[in-house]
């Protein structure tokens with residue numbers, strides 16, 4: 211008997227089945243041969259939220275949730291945060307290898323020379339209500355970009371995919387900055403291609419009457435590292451959405467608008483905004499014990515804590531905590547930090563959290579930095595979407611070039627009514 215198999219006995223029939231094991235998984239389609247009657251549909255697996263279902267094979271990002279490990283194409287996130295920059299990491303995620311100097315120079319040139327958006331996109335963004343949420347503006351504008359680049363629908367052409375990938379990575383900081391300026395009632399600032407990717411983003415956010423904007427190097431570097439940390443995270447909700455929409459061969463703009471919609475949710479990328487609102491609601495360190503009790507009474511979640519994969523400290527949260535100290539040197543310490551540190555101290559000692567493996571995740575400390583950098587809270591999830599754009603696109607491209615992938619179409623367990631006849635209105639009971 212082969213050792214790489216699962217022997218399953220169906221006690222309803224006494225039949226035994228040998229299911230091949232590859233990569234420590236069984237192929238769900240092999241379950242279909244398990245039947246009581248030959249004309250049965252066959253067995254399926256049931257996995258709400260896909261807690262234990264691999265939807266793809268991937269070589270992009272590896273997470274070891276028990277050991278708190280995160281690697282992009284094999285490189286530890288700690289080393290990339292320390293030694294790389296966002297555009298280099300974007301190249302790595304998309305191509306699988308770190309670029310040579312000439313490859314990097316061409317990549318950087320391509321991205322930094324596609325930062326402008328069509329004037330009609332600017333008009334579209336100016337038409338949003340004054341108080342439109344920047345994340346909703348971001349999603350709508352990314353979706354609208356499909357109308358400016360209809361060739362994006364040709365997803366089978368590699369060079370065409372590259373052009374759309376460059377456009378999206380290059381333009382999302384512009385779209386994000388425009389949404390911020392719109393929410394502040396300020397004129398939009400056009401890109402300055404002399405600046406770095408992140409420096410230009412700060413320029414489009416903050417430039418006022420000065421002829422040439424010069425970003426603060428500490429803030430520019432801190433934001434670039436935050437972008438590295440948020441770039442990809444294997445099959446999270448937003449990325450899974452990108453893959454599902456992309457599996458129908460929709461264009462990347464439409465797929466990414468959907469991915470951004472998933473990220474917007476408070477259980478996902480929207481958590482960074484919720485963390486700040488939670489800290490503001492707590493207001494003072496003396497209120498932390500009562501708040502924690504409310505969490506333990508199931509009255510609320512401790513936002514920024516817990517993770518589907520990490521059952522240990524999110525390595526990104528550890529790095530972000532260190533960045534906070536550098537940023538606060540420039541901006542002044544965020545007074546909410548003490549409340550966040552007290553929440554973490556108590557949670558890491560309290561069995562309610564420890565027994566559920568609830569540790570700070572990427573969203574717990576990032577908002578403190580963004581607020582100290584004077585970003586409005588409503589911008590926080592947009593600051594997540596900008597860097598995650600490359601993760602979504604790298605995973606989308608991997609899905610399209612994977613011969614095993616098909617259009618995503620899950621099955622269901624039907625528990626509704628059996629067949630019944632239509633009842634005319636005048637014969638229906640009260």
Ligand code: SDX
Nearest residue numbers: 443446477478479481511512513514515516517518566571
């Ligand atoms: C991101 O997937 C990714 O990789 C996402 C992400 C990325 O980079 O893309 O890492 C980014 O989305 C980080 C997560 C940000 N979300 C939050 O901080 C929101 C608060 N966290 C929770 O909503 C929750 O922890 C999730 C959604 C993150 C994970 O939920 P799971 O895996 O479905 O776990 P669960 O809800 O089944 O919780 C298990 C237990 C439950 O208690 P019991 O019913 O078993 O007694 O833990 C409890 C939950 O009630 N629990 C929490 C909690 N998170 C889980 N209790 C209080 N506060 C929390 N935050």
